[in-house]
Amino acid sequence: MTRTPHLISKMIIMLCFTVSLFASELSAKNKDLGNVWVIGDSWSACHGDHTWRRSLYQTLKKHKYTMDFIGTSSDDDPACEKGQTFDRDHNAYGGITAVGLLDQLPEWYEQLPQADNVLLMAGGNDLASHDMEQVLVTLSKMIESLRSDNSKVTIYLGGYSYTLGAEKSFVDEMHQLMFDFATDISTKKSPVYFADLRENFNPNIHELEDEHPNAAGTVVLAQNWFKTIQSITNGQGQPPLKNMENEGHYETKNEDSEEEYGGNEEDKDDEN
Numbered sequence: 001m002t003r004t005p006h007l008i009s010k011m012i013i014m015l016c017f018t019v020s021l022f023a024s025e026l027s028a029k030n031k032d033l034g035n036v037w038v039i040g041d042s043w044s045a046c047h048g049d050h051t052w053r054r055s056l057y058q059t060l061k062k063h064k065y066t067m068d069f070i071g072t073s074s075d076d077d078p079a080c081e082k083g084q085t086f087d088r089d090h091n092a093y094g095g096i097t098a099v100g101l102l103d104q105l106p107e108w109y110e111q112l113p114q115a116d117n118v119l120l121m122a123g124g125n126d127l128a129s130h131d132m133e134q135v136l137v138t139l140s141k142m143i144e145s146l147r148s149d150n151s152k153v154t155i156y157l158g159g160y161s162y163t164l165g166a167e168k169s170f171v172d173e174m175h176q177l178m179f180d181f182a183t184d185i186s187t188k189k190s191p192v193y194f195a196d197l198r199e200n201f202n203p204n205i206h207e208l209e210d211e212h213p214n215a216a217g218t219v220v221l222a223q224n225w226f227k228t229i230q231s232i233t234n235g236q237g238q239p240p241l242k243n244m245e246n247e248g249h250y251e252t253k254n255e256d257s258e259e260e261y262g263g264n265e266e267d268k269d270d271e272n
Contacts, residue, residue, distance in 0.1 A: 030233040033060070033067035034116030037091070039101055039142075043160065043221075044092035044121050046080035048208050050215045055222035057086040063230070072111050098122040098138040105145045114150040119195075119225065121158035132174055136181050147190050155192045156228060157182050161201035161221065163211040171198065172244060179241045195228040197221050198244050 038044050038053055045051065053069070060067060069087035080088075091101075091108060101122050120142065123135040130138075139157070146153050159175045162168060175196060182194040201224075206217030213221055231239050 030235070031063075031065045033065055033229075033233075035070045035113055036067045036117045036119065037070050037112070037115035038119045038121075039090075040092040040119075040121035040158075041096050041101075041125055042092070042094035042212060043124065044090065044119075044158075045094055046075045046077065047094065047212045048214060049077075049079045050081060050213070050218045051075070052213070052218040052221035052225065053088075053090060054081045054084050054086045055219045056225050058084075059222060059226050060229070063226075065233075067117075070112050070115060072108055092121075095125060096122075097125045098135060098142065099126060102138060102142050102145065105142065105149075109149045115146070115153055116150070118146055118153055118155045119158065120146075120155055121160070121197075124160050132177055136177065139181070140185060143185055143192060151190060153190050154232075155190070156195050156225070157192055158195045158197055158225065161197045161206075161213065161217070162203050163207060164203045165211045175244075176241065183238070191232075193228060193232055193238050194241070195225050196239070196241060197224045199224055199227075199242065 044053065057069065067087075069089045071089035071091045073089070073091055073093070075081065075088040075090075091104070120139075122142070123139060126135045126138065143155055146155060157178060159178050160171065162171050175194075175198060179194045179196070182192045186192040197220075199220075201213075201217065201220045203211075206213055206220055208214045208217075228239060231237065
């Protein structure tokens, strides 16, 4: 009888250890992103010598994620994120449309390992000659194609941030359409999540003259990509689409914004 409390205590300790070990293994598994494939246009390429892929990669590493960025292209220009270390493989090209990317996918499949996670940001160039509904049809075909290569692929669909060349209401409407689209096309086997890239992005501060993100802007984009990825891998699910009533201010230009960007911004990535 005197041994019973001691035995129960040992069993409780063993149970707690088992639960803790399982939680640690599950966390490590969720943080293994496998092959990560960035597909997109100039907003995902290295434009103005900067890319959000650098900041995102370094932020993921800082938070103990493991992954291999894949792609048939790399940032060969030595001026691109000069002095920074990150996995530069991708398939993102200036001026390319979603239709153009769709046409290239089969060729890329032959050259690359299967992607476990795809970060897709496309359709901005299509809007010059197509409406948003037509862009969504093309994105639907892209997702169908990606699933034909890997039926279990996870896709993160990124929306474009505010720019001085687009009405805020149009950008907000586009995000709502893309959020609903991602929800509708998502499946349990191959989920599609929407990454809202508008938050904290002020085009007066974060935009180059040609309506692309500047150095500081790419850091903001990376922060927003990371928030979505972190929410999913932590088991919190798809973040809701926020009301951006107070986002996207156009009133004042911060002339010091470029100086505030210190090159390696990975320490600014999140609050968690």
